[in-house]
Amino acid sequence: MQAAEVVAPVAVQQPYTVTSPNGDRQDSYYWLRDDSRTSATVLDYLYRENSYFEQYSANYQALTDKLTDEIISRIKQDDSSVPYNKGDYSYYDRFDAGKEYPVYLRKSLKDGTEQVMLDVNELAGDKDFYQIANMSVSPDQNLLAYLEDTSGRRQYTLKVRDLRTGKDLADEITGLSRSVAWAKDSQTLYVIQNDPVTLLSTTVLQHTLGKDVAKARQVYTEQDHSYYMGVGNTEDNNYVVIYLGSTVSTEMRVQDATKPDSEFTVLAPRQRDFQYSASHINNRWVIRTDWQAPNFRLMTVAADKIGYRNNWQPLVKHDDNVFIEDFAVFDNYLAINERSDGVRRLKVMPWATPEQAFYVASDEAAYVMAFATNAEPDTDWLRYSYSSLTTPESTYQYNMKTGDKQLLKQTEVLGGFDQNNYKTERVWATATDGVKVPVTLLYRKDYKRDGTAPLYQYAYGSYGSSSDPWFRSVALSLVDRGFVYAIAHIRGGQEMGRQWYENGKLLHKINTFTDFIAVTDYLVANDYVAKDKVFAMGGSAGGLLMGAIANMAPEKYRGLVAHVPFVDIVTTMLDETIPLTTNEFDEWGNPKQQAYYDYMLSYSPYDQVTKQAYPAMLVTTGLHDSQVQYYEPAKWVAKLRSHKTNNQPLVFKTNMEAGHGGKSGRFSRLAEYAQEYAFILNLLGQTE
Template identity: 85%
Template sequence: MRKHTIALLCLSSLSSFWLTAAELTAPIAVQQPYTVTSANGDRPDPYYWLRDDSRTSPTVLDYLQRENDYFAQYSAGYQALTDKLTDEIIGRIKQDDSSVPYNKGDYSYYTRFDTGKEYPIYLRKSLKDGTEQVMLDVNVLAAGKDFYQVANMRVSPDQNLLAYVDDTNGRRQYTLKIRDLRTGKDLPDQLTGLSSSIAWAKDSKTLYVVKNDPATLLSTQVLQHTLGNDVASARQVYEEKDNSFYMGIGNTGDNNYVVIYLGSTVSTEMRVQDASKPDSEFKVLAPRQRDFQYSASHINDRWVISTDWDAPNFRLMSVTDDKIGDRNNWQPLVKHDDKVFIEDFELFNNYLAINERSDGLRRLKVMPWAAPDKAFYVASDESAYVMAFETNVEPNTDYVRYVYTSLTTPASTYQLNMKTGEKQLLKQTEILGGFDKNNYKTERVWATATDGVKVPISLLYRKDFKRDGSAPLYQYAYGSYGNSSDPSFRSVALSLVDRGFVYAIAHIRGGQEMGRQWYEDGKLLHKINTFTDYIAVTDYLVANQYAAKDKVFGMGGSAGGLLMGAVANMAPEKYRGLVAHVPFVDVVTTMLDEGIPLTTNEFDEWGNPKQKAYYDYMLSYSPYDQVAKQNYPAMLVTTGLHDSQVQYFEPAKWVAKLRTHKTNNQPLMFKTNMEAGHGGKSGRFSRLAENAQEYAFILNLLGQTK
């Protein structure tokens, strides 16, 4: 067990936690002996005392507040710039805006934002008489709360009830509530400590939710609740014993089945129940096996399945309802292509629509069931773009909705006639503030990694940009979990680009931009490829005069924050500044502790440090462990006190260690949002203000005040 020798300090001795010699002297955390033990080696951790699982320790909270005060003092010097950026970024948003409605049952559903309001309003309109009804006004629900989020909602099959889950502190532990849409009042039924998943049975009185373990926050049980019954009597219909699996619940697109989704990094399983028979047993679609993944949806008495079975980039297969339970009954539908990764698909009575990824770009393919040889792609005129499905809830239609976007094109919702190939623009997000897409250019270039692999880069800059090696660069990446960083429109980025920046997205290994192997080559014992790819992108952009070598800024969040931490240790001289949001930086200690939320789910992503090979490899890049006596770039680090994904104490410890090791005077700023979690603040304007704060930090380093 770990040796815990931290002494309790009374508030009167708090002055020992920081230096106060000058107004802008940074807080210096006291060091207390502590040893993190493991079979593969013991490591001293003098800042372990910053971990307080209850989030109530006056000592810890006061220290975090001192860090916040220090940042407030520093940023006060350029507050006018922050305010200007905030107004500018918010000023591009059309405040009174609505989503494109979609029809389901007797209603048309849509979302609206009102001028000056932080949160959405969810509405529907009767297709019979045009009457509009407010289902949820999140502004009303959020009133008086520092944080509020409605994470999911589902209308009952009879359209009379709305089940929704909300969160009041950002820790992603949700409460289920049910609103009677006939009265506008919430029913007394409430279940707490849940994930965000919801499913309905066809009787419109049986609901399914996923219960979380209160300590690890792992999703462990599927509960079935009958409206009107005591919530304490909710029936457990499934329990997951393997703590490496995540779990969710939902309905198929045709609403004929309730589905339990189970997934680890390398394995998945689906259990299905006839939605008209809530008392029946869940049946396994195909038993889980290691290194076997699949997902499925249902239409016309059969399941269509996307799977990596003998297909690293996934292929599509199908099976009839009466033959589920054994993958050997699956029939081929769309074959595997080693150059094309199948991202997603939508099912229609007469068509199959596929969202593919090739050469790092997402595109749409439409295939008629009756004539597979007449499949076609939706064309684009840009070199870097994204196509992804919009809401498609009606299978008996010739139309598929999708969103098209690029770094120069705001999100545009299209409706494609799959029979004729004609497409109709339903809406393009309006960007205010004088935006003209013709003033900007997007480009796709390729850097060469240390092992010779070509890494794609998406660039955005103004058309009057001169490639002469003088421009500042803002370089973003993520590079983990197979999550791809698509080149979609980002209106906030215009505040940097209009000030002469080149905005770059580095599509580094660890994502799936170039297919499944791109992910495999950036995890476990190949993780360092992620970091060296990022540095190679920087080197390419500087060498090819897209950027000045002394004006390079990097940003990443969560696992992308780990990227920033690793890069800061490996190549600090290449960056003028780095921004790390909610960074996962204490890799080994976190992965050794199975009591921390989400740890056991991540062993196949990062490795299990109880095994020496993984312990040694993870230790070799863990940002907290590899902090050295050297110069570091200017850094802004953020976290949320209630973060359940990356606990606040990881960045807190990392910053504390950096303060005692860095050998230069570049600013190191640490800001804790005391009311939020992993995603930051919940309101739309509050989030944009956080973007402005980040950009002001960067621009101030360059001496820009406008």
């Protein structure tokens, strides 16, 4: 079918007023919201959009198929993770050739016997979506608690498998978040129940195996709906922990894991603009906190002195130029994952001689070091992962006493990949206010910087989530076709420290968008890429970014890809019945307040759609998405269709079986990359 024969669906417009204390707005496509997801009219429209996407993409289906095969061919299909030891077993997972899902296994350290704990392929069966979100082995090593999702809506069901028999127990609890913890008795489990409407985590349940799940004990209920919740165990398994966190405040409540009937004790009471997290080692807590330390510092307190932060003692001081991302505790060492100049690296501090702290070395300018699984603290070996845009993810173990380093595994990339054919570079673009924005580039070594290359530019820029330059084998399908692949480390993340985040949220959010556009301008002006071959992609809050730049600078982009985009920000944030809304006020602002209403409205992609020429666009969503409801991108696309003044393609695809993360199988996810890349390459007239 020729592209000209494909007719886009036109959504009808129906009057609807969105009311608020600060002004009413008309929303002609509000009718596309159906919380039940059963409306025949709405579903028919979504299916017609899917049909339009299928007809449009049929023009380049051969390219999509080729890209799918190419991307999948780089993946070693029969692969396994690096085993780690805990208790009497070595734990690991494995992918079998041709299978979508992993198999989780363990091997006895005594006799080498291998045991399959969960074969996710068997559990998934022929389900359209299936995911194991979390699993935890009981302290006595006989039971496995795991949480499954069969819809993609991130509402989980607890199941417990007896590893001695391979059978699941009768105990089953639904409507949960993804976290779980054990008491030392290996009979008491802790899970978090979600509100069935808002999907907010509200109550910590304590369930004793074999008892009626309907009578699970409520050990904690959170009244403030701006907080997320989690449960877990400390690394030494001596405590059960309830984690409570909003955008600007956190709190931890702890319970002796040997005393499941005891009360939880607050590590330090919550206060606004006060965040902390803690690990337990050798009868003391090590704490990462932003108390009088915007980039975070480390402190410590004896286990019998918890309850007040005034009892905390300094451990690692605050540094204006170094952001402390994470830490890991060992009996003899403290390991710190820190970020400076946009690079994540590892620092090791001996407890006995803290003044002799040192860094784990790297030979590359732009890279990522992060902790791998360090399951037991009584060791001198630190496990960490290392990656860059040219170096596949590698797992090392580093002896903190001797300095010996061993490569345990590097992800094998098939299809003739040779990292010597590629180059990564760090450049700095100047934002509109003069701030320097780091950008990580990937291109082939035979690339010529002559202003003719196409650009694929990615960013996220929200929630303090940093877009680190991990290796991405899928990107090779663009880079090998002459693209420059760019990660824009824009404000809203934490690549440059906490202030980088603060300057990209609330009433500074527009910095995120202008930073992204400034990166595009820099790469074009300095002849890295051609101005008429610029493509950009973002998902979720990064999809909001795509919506904003589509309105603000449409002429600078040949095409945009917006996955599960958060584009109707004002309407969503006004409605506290929408799942997860109240957790977001400190990120975006509360539009019930005039200043935030006006500011959010000024950049809201849905509200700012206007009569103008827009770039070619591919928009995706999941019908069961609980993070960004499907109707946000559906309404946005409908409004764009009625306003855009040019004939550039606008296609919209709804995954009718999945949620925020897309499809669940590994090959299905890779096929979605192929669809995106084929859309982009087709716009350039490339068929290979």
